[in-house]
Amino acid sequence: MRFITLLLSVMLVLSTPPLSAAEANVDKAEAPGTPAYYELSPSIVVNVKGKAKYIRCDVQLMTRDETKLSAISLHAPALRHELILLLSDQQGAEIRTTKGKEKLRKVALKSLQGVMKKLVDDETIDELFFTTYLVQ
Template sequence: MSAQPIPEKRSRRKLILILTTVLVLGAAGAGGWWWWSGQAQAGGADAAAAAAKAPALYFALEPAFVVNLVDAQVVRYLQADVQLMTRDAETATALEAHAPAVRNRLLLLFGQQSATQLAQRTAKERLQEQALAEVRDVLKAEGAADRVEAVYFTSLVTQ
């Protein structure tokens, strides 16, 4: 009862096949990484160049917003001066045209806040993000350019 030796040719073929597969997959992965990193750098450079070319345009929503906050125990108010920033002249024109609708949406949003929420920096930043989304939604609904980049609170007072 002797054990038959494993044919050496068959095991070499498997080894060569496995090594070839690993090398091909490695080369494909390296090529994909190279392509994606090149795309990210090119896209980032284009975006940076475009941002550097266009100056920021600020649109002040005046007069200041004054709303009652939702605090149940005490009557509290929020007064906020808000400015919107864009780099697109078409969007700046749309903001002027639709300022009443934008103010309405922001008044409704600000009136849903409480003084305890607004005491936290993270809550103020979240409110900025929500306000930005509201402004963009109004402009989209009107079919206008909606490239507003930021909402800035230049004054924010709770009483």
């Protein structure tokens, strides 16, 4: 019985065609690149509308092309300015909720992509993450 199981296993291994080089390697054009991050520092602190007084947040920007980090770094003041304007226009009660935070994150991402599109003719930023987020 053990011999038959061993024989079947060997036959299965030998009958499986090896992967070609094209199949083994993922097409680099389709595969996402390795994420690279840029921290906007120092923390962003702005007044908000409504009963809440202010928001303090730390933001990390992600790109899947490490060569684009230099463009993000160069234009960090413009990106911070855009975020400050966006955040100061928010209702404190809305951005305290989980849905509000996620909505704000998506709007902020689109806004910063627009800034980069205008400055370097490429959106450059693939994701935006709040690493610290406080509304009081």
